[in-house]
Amino acid sequence: MEKREMLYEGKAKKVYATDDASLLIVDYKDDATAFNGLKKGTISGKGVINNQMSNRLMAKLERCGIPTHYVQELSERETVVKKVSIVPLEVIVRNIAAGSFSKRYGVAEGVVFDRPTIEFSYKNDELGDPLLNTYHALALKLATPEEIAIIEKYAFRVNDILKEFWKTCGVTLVDFKLEFGRLPDGAIVLADEISPDTCRLWDAATGEKLDKDRFRRDMGGVEEAYSEIMRRLEEHL
Ligand code: ADP
Ligand code: UDP
Numbered sequence: 001m002e003k004r005e006m007l008y009e010g011k012a013k014k015v016y017a018t019d020d021a022s023l024l025i026v027d028y029k030d031d032a033t034a035f036n037g038l039k040k041g042t043i044s045g046k047g048v049i050n051n052q053m054s055n056r057l058m059a060k061l062e063r064c065g066i067p068t069h070y071v072q073e074l075s076e077r078e079t080v081v082k083k084v085s086i087v088p089l090e091v092i093v094r095n096i097a098a099g100s101f102s103k104r105y106g107v108a109e110g111v112v113f114d115r116p117t118i119e120f121s122y123k124n125d126e127l128g129d130p131l132l133n134t135y136h137a138l139a140l141k142l143a144t145p146e147e148i149a150i151i152e153k154y155a156f157r158v159n160d161i162l163k164e165f166w167k168t169c170g171v172t173l174v175d176f177k178l179e180f181g182r183l184p185d186g187a188i189v190l191a192d193e194i195s196p197d198t199c200r201l202w203d204a205a206t207g208e209k210l211d212k213d214r215f216r217r218d219m220g221g222v223e224e225a226y227s228e229i230m231r232r233l234e235e236h237l
Contacts, residue, residue, distance in 0.1 A: 001018055001019070001020070001023070001025075001072075001074070001080060002018060002019040003016050003018060003025050003078075004016060004017040004018055004019060005017050007024070011031060011033045011037065012028065012029055012031060012032070012033075012047075012050070012193075012197060013026050013027060013028050013029060013193070014026070014027040014029065015027075018080070021083070022082060022083055022184070023071060023080050023081070023082060023083060024080070024081050024082075024083045025074065025078055025079070025080055025081075026051075026078070026079050026081055027047075027077055027078050028046075028047035028048070028050050028051040028077045028078075028079075028193075029046075029047050029077075030042045030043055030044055030045065030046045030047045032046065032197070032212065032215050034212070034215060034216040035216070036125070036128050036129070037125070039215075039216070041215060043215060043222050043223060043226060044223050045223060045226065045227070046196075046197070046223075046226055047076075047077045048076045048077055049195070049196070049226045049227070049229075049230045050193055050195035050196070050197055051073070051076065051077050051078070051079055052073070052076070052230065053194070053195050053196070053229075053230055053233055054070075054079075054193040054194050054195050055070055055073050055079055056233060056234075056237060057162065057165075057194045057233075058070035058190065058194065060161070060165065060237075061158060061161060061162075061190065064157070064161050065157075066154055066157060066158060066161070066190055067187065067188070067189040067190065068189055068190040068191070069081040069082045069084055069181060069189050069190065069191040069192075081191070082183060082189065084181025084182055084183055084189060084191050085181055085182045086123070086179060086180075086181045086191060086192075087142065087143050087147065087151065087179070087180045087181060087182065087188070088122060088123040088124065088142050089120045089121070089122065089123060089137060089142055089143065089151070089179075089180070090120065090121040090122075090123050090129060090177050090178075090179065091118065091120060091151060091155050091177065091178040091179065091180065092118070092119050092120070092121065092175060092176070092177050092178075093116055093117070093118050093155050093156065093158070093159045093175060093176055093178070094113065094116060094117045094118075094119075094174070094175040095112070095113060095116050095159070095163060095172075095173060095174060095175065096109075096110060096111065096112050096113065096172070096174045096175065096200075097109055097110065097111040097113070098110070098174050098175055098200050098213075099175065099200065099213075101117075101175070110207070116156060116159050118152060118155055118156070119131060120132055120133070120134070120137055122136075122137075122140070122142065123179070134148050147180075147182075147188055150188045151180050151188060154178075154180070154188070154190060155178055158178060158190065159173070159176075162176070162194070162199075165236070166201065167204070168236050169232040169233060169235070169236045170203065170204045170205060170232065171201050171202065171203065171204055171210065171229065171232060172201070172202045172203075172204045173199065173200075173201060174199075174200035174201065174202055175199070175200045176194065176198055176199035176200070177198045177199075178190060178192070178194070178198075179191050179192035196210065196211040196212055196225070196226050196229050197211075197212045198212075199211060200213060201229055208225075209225065210225045210226075210228055210229040210232075211225065211229070
């Protein structure tokens, strides 16, 4: 596998072409942003943790029948993935009220839902990733009705699998964001990453936050939280 030119540099990862047109290499950075890029910083060691955590979790999801873009870990920060055409939707599943849900609907953080919720944002930085419903997504031709149905089904299955796994680690899965993509044959697969940058993870016993909210909210102990959540994952894998 040969790494070729950089195709894209995002906020958290760099994406490279390879000598195989169907594969990409993603390279995870320590850069952290929040509030649509307004807050910037570095979380030392984050790239290594996010790369490894995302790969372990995607491999687990594959074993449970969820198709993903994951192919092979190349190094501490680099992974080979299947190249997909990203569906421009941020798919957010929630088990407990937190973050923008709490703010938007005036619900205290920590209120547990009877059933998980799902919502979509339009993945568009200029517009600030606005919330939209499935009718809006269809009107904007972001996905077909069949694709949206598959994405919802996979997202709830991912929630069931990860909620159960994190529970064995003494961690509560509060909410998370997923991205999906299309393979050349049109099949929908889980893409991007699953990490403490994209999930809310609370210590089940103490409620301590073990995710990017420590960075967003200037709580301190950011690196320690990322290391602790990775330690729990490795212990229970
Ligand atoms: P952002 O673009 O939000 O700043 P990142 O820094 O994480 O995010 O950049 C990674 C980019 O690569 C994202 O735009 C993501 O949608 C895209 N991506 C993730 N997985 C794949 C894949 N398998 N194929 C193509 N693009 C992908
Ligand atoms: N999230 C993400 N990327 C985004 C927005 C949200 O990974 O651009 C994740 C976030 O880490 C959390 C979940 O999606 O686990 C729900 O986030 P929320 O809508 O509450 O937004 P926030 O509080 O981050 O503004």
